[in-house]
Amino acid sequence: MSRAYLAAEQAGVRAIAVTATAFMGMQRATGKAIGLPDLRIAEYPGVITIDGEETFDRNVRERVFPELMERIREPVKAVVAEAADPAPRDIVCRGSFDDIQEHFHRRLWSDGLPIVPPTLDRVERFLEFTDRDPDEILGVLLPEMREATVWSVAVNGVMAGCRPEYFPILLAVVEAVADPEFRLLHAGATPGWEPLVIVSGDLVRTLNFNYQAGAMRVGSQANTSIGRFLRLFMRNVAGLRSFPGQTDKGTLGMTFNVALAENDEAVIGMGWQPFRVDRGFAREDTVVTVQSVVAISPPIYSGGDTPETQLEFITSIFGTTCGPWTFSGLVYGNWHPLLVMSPVVAKVFADNGWTKDRIRQHLYDSLKIPASTMERYFWHVAASRWKVKDAVLEGTIPALYAASDDPDRLVPMCLKAEWINIVLAGDPGRNQSRAYINNHEHGVPVSRRVVLPARWKELLASAQPKASTT
Amino acid sequence: MHDPQFDVVWPLARHAQTNAPTAGTAPVRARAALDLNSATVAFLWTYNRKGDRMYDIMKGTLRGEYPDIRFVDYDAFGNIHGASEREVVAAIPQLLQQHKADVAVIGVAG
Numbered sequence: 001m002s003r004a005y006l007a008a009e010q011a012g013v014r015a016i017a018v019t020a021t022a023f024m025g026m027q028r029a030t031g032k033a034i035g036l037p038d039l040r041i042a043e044y045p046g047v048i049t050i051d052g053e054e055t056f057d058r059n060v061r062e063r064v065f066p067e068l069m070e071r072i073r074e075p076v077k078a079v080v081a082e083a084a085d086p087a088p089r090d091i092v093c094r095g096s097f098d099d100i101q102e103h104f105h106r107r108l109w110s111d112g113l114p115i116v117p118p119t120l121d122r123v124e125r126f127l128e129f130t131d132r133d134p135d136e137i138l139g140v141l142l143p144e145m146r147e148a149t150v151w152s153v154a155v156n157g158v159m160a161g162c163r164p165e166y167f168p169i170l171l172a173v174v175e176a177v178a179d180p181e182f183r184l185l186h187a188g189a190t191p192g193w194e195p196l197v198i199v200s201g202d203l204v205r206t207l208n209f210n211y212q213a214g215a216m217r218v219g220s221q222a223n224t225s226i227g228r229f230l231r232l233f234m235r236n237v238a239g240l241r242s243f244p245g246q247t248d249k250g251t252l253g254m255t256f257n258v259a260l261a262e263n264d265e266a267v268i269g270m271g272w273q274p275f276r277v278d279r280g281f282a283r284e285d286t287v288v289t290v291q292s293v294v295a296i297s298p299p300i301y302s303g304g305d306t307p308e309t310q311l312e313f314i315t316s317i318f319g320t321t322c323g324p325w326t327f328s329g330l331v332y333g334n335w336h337p338l339l340v341m342s343p344v345v346a347k348v349f350a351d352n353g354w355t356k357d358r359i360r361q362h363l364y365d366s367l368k369i370p371a372s373t374m375e376r377y378f379w380h381v382a383a384s385r386w387k388v389k390d391a392v393l394e395g396t397i398p399a400l401y402a403a404s405d406d407p408d409r410l411v412p413m414c415l416k417a418e419w420i421n422i423v424l425a426g427d428p429g430r431n432q433s434r435a436y437i438n439n440h441e442h443g444v445p446v447s448r449r450v451v452l453p454a455r456w457k458e459l460l461a462s463a464q465p466k467a468s469t470t
Numbered sequence: 471m472h473d474p475q476f477d478v479v480w481p482l483a484r485h486a487q488t489n490a491p492t493a494g495t496a497p498v499r500a501r502a503a504l505d506l507n508s509a510t511v512a513f514l515w516t517y518n519r520k521g522d523r524m525y526d527i528m529k530g531t532l533r534g535e536y537p538d539i540r541f542v543d544y545d546a547f548g549n550i551h552g553a554s555e556r557e558v559v560a561a562i563p564q565l566l567q568q569h570k571a572d573v574a575v576i577g578v579a580g
Contacts, residue, residue, distance in 0.1 A: 001579050003559050004514055004550045008574035011563035013512070014504065016573065018524065020580030027579055035485075048519045048580040056520060060527045068528065072504060072573055085484040092480045096473035109481045117476040140486040152483040159481060180556070236481045332553045382518035396553050441553065 002030040002143070005039065016071045018064060020044045025245030026188070033144040033239050033247065040076075042067040049383045088134070088151045089120065104159075108241045111232055111256075115159040126154035129167035131453045138171070139178025142185030143247050144239025148178050152237050160229035165207060165463045166222060168456075172288040172448040173197055173230055177238075179446045182290065186442040188240045191325075192250025193294040193439040195230055196338075197259040198423060200276035201286025203450060206460070209261035213427035216258055216340075216434075223258040230290070231256040257293060260425055266343035267424045270350035275423050278356065279447040286450040291336060291421075292443020297321035297435035302345055307354050310345060311362060318435045319367040319413060325437070326413045327374030328381075330388060333396040334441035335415045339363075341433040342426035356422045364417035368410035371401070421445065504572055506536045512571040514562070515544035516551035519578040528575070542569045550576070 001017060008015035019027045019041050031039035042064050051059065086092055093103045100117045104110040116122070127134055127150070134151040141148050150171065157170045177184045177195065187193065204211055210220035218224045234240045242248040267274050276287035300317045302310040322337060329335025339359075349359060371388040378384045388411060392402040401411045414420055426432060438444065453459065511532065515521040525544070532539050547565055548558040566574060 001516065001550065001576055004562055004576050005574075007559050007562035008512075008514075008566055008576065011566045013566045013571050013574045016575050017579065018521075018575060018577030020519075020578070023579040042575075044524075044578070044580060048578065053523075056523065057527060060524050061531070064524065065528055065531055068575065072506065085482070086480045088479065090480060091477045094475060094477045096475060098473070100476050100478055104481070117478045118481060119476055119478055123479060145486045146483040147486050149483055152481070155479055155481050232481075237483045378518075383520050384518040386518075394553070 002027065002034060002036070002039075005031070006034055006036060009036065014040075014072065014076060016040045016042055016068055018042050018044060018068070020048050021046060023249065026247055026249045029241075029245065029247045030143045040071040042071055049380070088149070088155075091120075108243055108246070109236055110159070111228070111235060113228075115232075116161055118155045118158045122158045123151070123154045126157055126162075126164045126167045127151075129164050129453055129456075129459055130171060130451075132171070138174050141178060141234075141238035143188065144237075146237050146239060148174050148233075148237050153233065156233045156236055157229050160232050161221070161225040162229055163207075163221065163225070163463065165460055166226060166229075168450050168452050169199065169203065169207070169226060169286075169288055170229055172450045173226070173290060174233060175448045176288060176290040176446040177230070177234075181444060182446045183442050183444075184234065184238055184240075186439075187234060187238070187292070188248040188250065189439075189442060190249050190251045191294050191439055191442075192253035193292040193443055194254045194257050195234070195290050195443060196257045196293045196436060197226055197230060198262065198275065198289040198291070198338075199226075199259055199286065200262040200274050200279075200289070200423075201264070201450070202284075203286040204261045204264060209259065211261040211263045211425045213430075215425045216260060218258055220258070223261060227256050227258040254293070260340065260423060263343055263424045263426075263428070266346070266428060270343070270347050272346070272350060272356055272424075275421070276447070278421065279445070281447065281449055287447050288450060289445050289447040290443070291338065291436075291445040292439040293338075293436045294439040295321055295323075295325065295435075295437040297437075300433045300435070302431055302433065305348055305351075307349050307352050307359075310348050311359075311366075314339070314345075314433055315363060315366050318363060319369075321435045321437055322367065322369075322413050324369065324373050324377035326369055327378045327386075327388075328440040329413075329415055330374065330391050330397050330401065331378070331386065332441040333391070333415065334419075334444050335413075336419045336421060336438045336445050337414065338421045338423065338436040338438065338445075339433060340423050340425055340436060342430055343424050343428045345431050345433055346422075346424050357417070359422060360417040360420040363420055364412060364414045367413040369413050370408045371411050372407040375407075506532070507538055509536070509572040510540040510542060510570055511573045511575060512542040512546070512566055512569060513544045514547050514550050514574055514576045516578055517544075517549040518551070519580045521578040524578065525575070542571055
């Protein structure tokens, strides 16, 4: 909405935003971030989706409309932008470890955990691990419209506790989320989704990612610090600050995801192609994919030595995790759920001649939901009168979704079989999977190849741990 | 014992020069108070949160007070929070100018 507001103002038209009370802080913070510190707002006093018609009409007549008139009638003051930002190498704070922590916490530059102080020498050590110019702009990140530079990636990588040799991966992560297709600006939406970094390729082993038991737990330095990095980067450079009155309106939100590393030996060993090849890259590449996660299934245990028995609960629990939120995929024409399988589960399929495509097709064919359930759920989410048929008429989804007028007709939960992703990770000795559901067009999977510097082997050798155990 | 001292750099990044205002510029120009008797009010909508009902109430009240007021309905713009958000927002300046709008009511966040 702020961008529509800005577009109107830039056209010389007086804009007034209509905003419910709980979103006033976010509107003002976003407005300030894009150069509109005096956003004109007519406030709706309450929760629109909860209020009945009588209350709603009264609030509009007695509260919203008078404020709207006031905002229309008052003269518009010119807005002048604030002073320039610090230069990259400027020292913004000097102090002890505790002083630095306090300085960063107070300014919302941290995530609540202690950060590694981003000193010039630490940042410069990271920069050795790329051949790119520190000032190169990887993208402009909304909502604060800041420039994601190679330098800013290094600073936040230091803060997150990454090792310098992770830097090529961090750059690929930021390139992925800076792609407009990823729609990072919506990471502050009320569903409260989190990005998930998936790493596929030789660097998984080179950099000691954990892809086996406890792969998605905090613990491994590579998985954990890279996951933490992305959340810090979103906070500091995109401006998605999760604190009341700031730009992040996740109602409850989720904690950051550690990076998910694919078990290359397992997937190649059973004759399947690795995830990076599914994503259109070469087997010899290391590829980073970033997608949103808005829901994670409970552990899905699947027994037996046939695909049919394995799928019994994979299918049903996958479907219940998608649930009525599937409507959002239809509204926006994007839906990319991810199935993470432990290798022993995948091997049952592979041994019986099943490919990943066949599993995808099975899930697509099996997962159905009544159209009325999704329409009703959208009403709960946003007081919308949207119908599945509307999305068909708009050309967002195929005609089969409006094949009949029966409001309870069953329609596919997944828009395209090929949009269901499959990655192997987890304890190779246990028969478990999990579904990770992305948030429609917010955070669609975007992949980037990791580019190593010319001196990679030499740099890597110099980066080996030096800690003594004595 | 003295604690080690750290000189640290800024973890944010500068605002993009192409979109955000630079220091000293004015993205919002000063304008005088508006006479609604001859004004055109455009309604832009996220297509949810009862905005259609809200705008009907607003339009009815405005029309009662200012018989010559003109409106541009949200359908002239499309859903500012839908699948085509980027294209819809990009077209707003031109459409507002085309309809000679004086005011843009933009809702609904909630």
